[in-house]
Amino acid sequence: xxxxxxAKSRRxxxxxxxxxxxxxxxxxxxxxxxxxxxxxxxxxxxxxQHLKNYVQVWDVAAERQVEISxxxxxxxxxxxxxxxxxxxxxxxxxxxxxxDNEGLLVNDPIINKLAEDKxxxxxxxxxxxxxxxxxxxxxxFEVEIKEPNVNILAVQGPLSNDLMAKLxxxxxxxxxxxxxxxxDFKDNKYFIARSGWSKQGGFEIYVENDxxxxxxxxxxxxxxxxxxxxxxxxxxxxxxxxxxxxxxxxFDNRDNPFEANFDKFINLDSEVNFLGKDNLKKINQDGxxxxxRGVKIDHNTIDMYCEKTLFDDxxxxxxxxxxxxxxPTFKQVVGIAMINKPYWNTKDQFKIxxxxxxxxGTVCDLPFI
Ligand code: THG
Numbered sequence: 001x002x003x004x005x006x007a008k009s010r011r012x013x014x015x016x017x018x019x020x021x022x023x024x025x026x027x028x029x030x031x032x033x034x035x036x037x038x039x040x041x042x043x044x045x046x047x048x049q050h051l052k053n054y055v056q057v058w059d060v061a062a063e064r065q066v067e068i069s070x071x072x073x074x075x076x077x078x079x080x081x082x083x084x085x086x087x088x089x090x091x092x093x094x095x096x097x098x099x100d101n102e103g104l105l106v107n108d109p110i111i112n113k114l115a116e117d118k119x120x121x122x123x124x125x126x127x128x129x130x131x132x133x134x135x136x137x138x139x140x141f142e143v144e145i146k147e148p149n150v151n152i153l154a155v156q157g158p159l160s161n162d163l164m165a166k167l168x169x170x171x172x173x174x175x176x177x178x179x180x181x182x183x184d185f186k187d188n189k190y191f192i193a194r195s196g197w198s199k200q201g202g203f204e205i206y207v208e209n210d211x212x213x214x215x216x217x218x219x220x221x222x223x224x225x226x227x228x229x230x231x232x233x234x235x236x237x238x239x240x241x242x243x244x245x246x247x248x249x250x251f252d253n254r255d256n257p258f259e260a261n262f263d264k265f266i267n268l269d270s271e272v273n274f275l276g277k278d279n280l281k282k283i284n285q286d287g288x289x290x291x292x293r294g295v296k297i298d299h300n301t302i303d304m305y306c307e308k309t310l311f312d313d314x315x316x317x318x319x320x321x322x323x324x325x326x327x328p329t330f331k332q333v334v335g336i337a338m339i340n341k342p343y344w345n346t347k348d349q350f351k352i353x354x355x356x357x358x359x360x361g362t363v364c365d366l367p368f369i
Contacts, residue, residue, distance in 0.1 A: 006029075014036055020059075033064045037060065037233065038232075041231055045237065047232055047233070048238050051200055051232055054227060055228070057155055058155075058234065060204070060233070066145065067144075067147070072136075072143050075141060076139075077119050078272050082257060082268075092112075093178040094178070095109075096108070097257045097265055103276035104253050105255050108124050112193065124248070126253075152205065157200045157202060163229060175192070186219075188209065190205050192204070237325045237334075243368070250292060268284060290344070291339065293339045294336065294366045294368055295362070296332055296333070296362050298360050300331075301354070302333045304325075317340065318348075319337050319338050319339035323335055346365055350362075
């Protein structure tokens with residue numbers, strides 16, 4: 001597949017920060033929730049090294065919010081996820097797989113509990129809002145469902161604490177992982193969570209006012225000079241090494257949550273009512289026949305625009321690589337693959353074709369780091 005330009009239109013939404021990242025030299029985008037999501041600046045590898053050593057500001061407005069509020073909002077949110085939210089607390093964020101009636105994955109949002117009757121589902125790339133509206137209508141739930149104008153700025157990397165404390169005060173350092181609170185900066189209040197799609201630590205600022213967000217963006221760069229701040233984005237290499245899963249890439253609506261390693265977020269013994277519960281119980285009893293595993297391949301490049309098939313020595317299908325990139329840390333290609341039983345054991349070997357040549361790879365545990 002050659003590089004191709006994508007035509008601009010209203011359907012392909014820009015963000016309040018697009019002009020800024022364009023001026024700063026964004027070098028590629030992906031499309032996520034019908035919106036531009038930057039994919040690289042200098043290069044995947046240069047961005048990766050910088051993210052692991054300094055601090056980056058990310059335009060992740062494409063992580064859209066589905067706001068569910070009203071009397072039956074808790075019931076609806078619980079109906080959509082197999083994670084037991086009955087003991088959930090306001091001020092906390094919950095990573096939670098969304099499941100359909102068949103027990104298959106719909107999305108893997110962070111669920112933010114803003115109040116007993118107000119929730120933000122910070123979604124991955126699928127149209128959760130229609131799923132939620134359909135369920136609300138079918139169940140006669142008293143809820144309001146909308147996509148509010150929220151545009152997240154993520155501040156990620158080992159120096160993110162220092163940069164954020166400089167703007168929002170030392171008390172932001174006390175914010176715990178997957179908790180959120182409100183912090184002031186220049187007459188504006190910001191919803192800030194300690195979270196983000198990297199393993200380097202950081203925060204996510206859920207910006208509700210475009211102008212305030214744009215000003216904040218500029219202040220982050222002005223104040224961040226001493227920390228070598230740069231624009232960045234979710235980094236393919238870093239997120240594969242950390243096993244941060246990507247809906248549409250690593251798993252989709254043809255996979256169940258056991259296959260995608262979501263076991264610790266599946267609460268089948270709880271009292272709560274959620275979609276697909278009986279089917280998940282059956283899947284759990286029968287056992288799965290494939291699951292997501294790490295793979296290492298003895299090569300220095302791989303181009304991913306579709307699944308890549310893995311074979312054994314007799315040309316039986318071992319599985320499919322779903323995301324992969326060259327890792328400067330491991331000096332080989334690392335990837336996330338759906339591997340069939342019985343080929344899924346650590347150190348099991350397979351063959352893969354890349355650019356018309358055959359290479360050898362091995363199955364390994366996730367995460368890599
Ligand atoms: N932040 C926000 N919204 C998002 C994402 C995000 N929406 C889209 C996408 N990312 C949703 N998917 C994920 C996947 C992984 C994590 C968060 C969102 C994640 N996982 C941690 C881990 O695996 O180490 C912690 C999970 C846990 O144990 O609770 O952070 O990034 N706003």
